[in-house]
Amino acid sequence: MLHLRKRVLSHLLSAAPAPSTSRLLSLHRLLSAAAPAVSPNPSFAVEEYLVGACGLTRAQALKASAKLSHLKSPANPDAVLAFLAGLGLSGADVAAVVAKDPRFLCAKVERTLSPVVVGLTGLGLSPCDIARLVLLVPDNFRQRCVVSKLEYYLPLFGSFENMIRPLKHGSSILDSDLERVVKPNVSLLAECGIGACDIAKLFVCSPWILCAKPGRVLEMVACAEGIGVPCGSGMFRQALQAVSYLSEDKLAAKVDYLKKTFRWSDTEVRTAVSKWPVVLRCSKDTLQRKSEFLISKVGLEPARIAHWPVILGLNLEGRLRPRYHVMRFLKENGLLKRDPSDCTIVKLTEKEFLEKFICPHKDAAPYLAEDYATACRGEVPARFIFA
Template sequence: MLRLRECVVSRLLSSPSTSSSAIFPLRHLLSAAAAPISPGFAVEEYLVATCGLTRPQALKASTKLSHLKSPTKPHAVLAFLAGLGISGADAAAVVAKDPLFLRTKVDKTLAPKVVGLTGLGLSSPDIACLVSLTPDCFRSRNIVSKLHYYLPLFGSFHNFLRLLKRSPRLLSWDVNKVVKTNVVFLRECGLGDCDIAKLCIHAPRMLSTNPERVRAMVACVEGIGVPRGSGMFRQALCAVTFQSEEKIAAKMEYLKTTFRWSDAEVSMAVRKYPGVLRKSKESLKHRSEFFSEVGLEPAYIAYRPALLSYSMEGRNRPRYYVIKFLKANGLLDQYRDYYSIVMLSEKVFVEKFICPHKEAAPHLAEDYATTCKGEVPTNFRFT
């Protein structure tokens, strides 16, 4: 017990990152851990009274802690969590998520990981995030070596955390046999670490899936006409991720029918904007109907498929109504190509097509803003 206290005190209390608010509960729990243990330790009551779990949570967690005969380890673990700045409520969440965390040795398992992760540049709040998100993975023996690999790959702990939040099992994946194999192959395909990070944030399973399946997805990308090393390769790989060839073929056929494209046109559209393969049929149908209303020819859309990426309510429809209003009232001095209008940033669009008409069309800005919210006015008002 003395050794336990010395370890926790030296590694947590003496740390500059340990908040002053954590000092009292840390010392209190350590003192309690050193006190004589009364017989008949009631785990469920301890989980409720000391750890802050609800009764149902405590009942469920207690089944995994039936061999716990004293509060010595739990007290030390709670002190450890307090030392990281984890609040009582968050500590309760950790215990509810992973009851076995309370049985972990602080001096031999938890504290050394803090030292190792600190050496990688992580702060106490960073480490607290890891504990809160994946307490079971945190107490595994190789978390430091995994972070040593992942941090350079993703560029920062912030980027890594984004992926971890989307896929909490990230730290349980086999790095050497699966993750590294997939990363090496993606690099061979011309993707840099930054591209791989962006790809995996949207499709985390790309790292953990069977390497043969990753190769099959790359082959699928090449099959739709996007070669390795091209500017659209990452977007195309993201678009086909975990979709079967049959499903992709069906989506391309739907695109042909919906937008009245030829085989060449649908292939060109997909090469230029692979993300169209992830659009729902309902979304595509909605856009096709709108572009028909605007008067855009199928070939025009196929050559400019980025039009399909923009929000109907937030960009396409409001801007079309503004241009239509300006033309109808003689306020547009020359013809404007629809694609060039949609591509403008919001700031530039407002400066070019809204602000100059404040006097002639005082309600234009208001009607445009209303339309951007999805509440399309019956007519834009001129007076």
């Protein structure tokens, strides 16, 4: 029986991507013919079935069996296992699905699972895509409304890959009410001047915004404007994403920390946040270390950093510190004809930096490239230690 069902589903899933109603009916008839009438089996032990047929560990089976105590026969679970095999899932994949959602074994193949596959195939999903969806959100997959939800989400996110990313961290976007929550939030953000592409980027990185109560999203919008980033500006999406992580109290505390750490005035912290809202998401440790380096070591003025806050997003150990060492070495040894700006030094790509400041000095400083590579690994070569 398992073999027959696997062949049926494999055949249908390998067909053209626009399934017809007749093909769905054929699936229903074939599966019905393959399935025996369900009758209670007094010897059926759910826990043993989960271990033997589904591949769960004993501990997993014990936990899952509590949700399947009503099962009296293996008939429906057998049909579900055949369905999963037909999707191309391995034994380990099947065990993962059942362990994550034991009630998947109770789903009706004819009534629910097969129509979902047909519907998703009609939306352009490949058998591989469908299998990934089952693995990520088995509880949502056994609900026929998943098809209409994906019909809305796929164009919103722009691609299946974009849509699948937030699902790796939870199924909230599929659990949310489209009409009362999701669509009002999308409309609100569009009214704030966020284009379709930026809305997709926002939801890929911060899917909870999509699923938040519309009133909460309004609060986020007001908060983003409150830190100096108006609706419609190029930084508004990043500002909205940054404040979505913080309560009002935490946001105020973070602003105070920025002022103290970088010696900024109220105007300067507002300038920095409006130019690079991501600074609100940086950890205190990261901000402290970069403040000590940029202000105490490099000698940058706090006002300069406030007007160029993106420098705080650059890797301290892998870019800022090693390049500082190189420039200091070149100056100390009289190898610089003129001082480049700090902005130029850190904005160059790695290839450009090597070509401009390392390669031209290979005769005068043959060990410079090696010392720079060492510095990029977090070590300070002796030649980069100055009195």
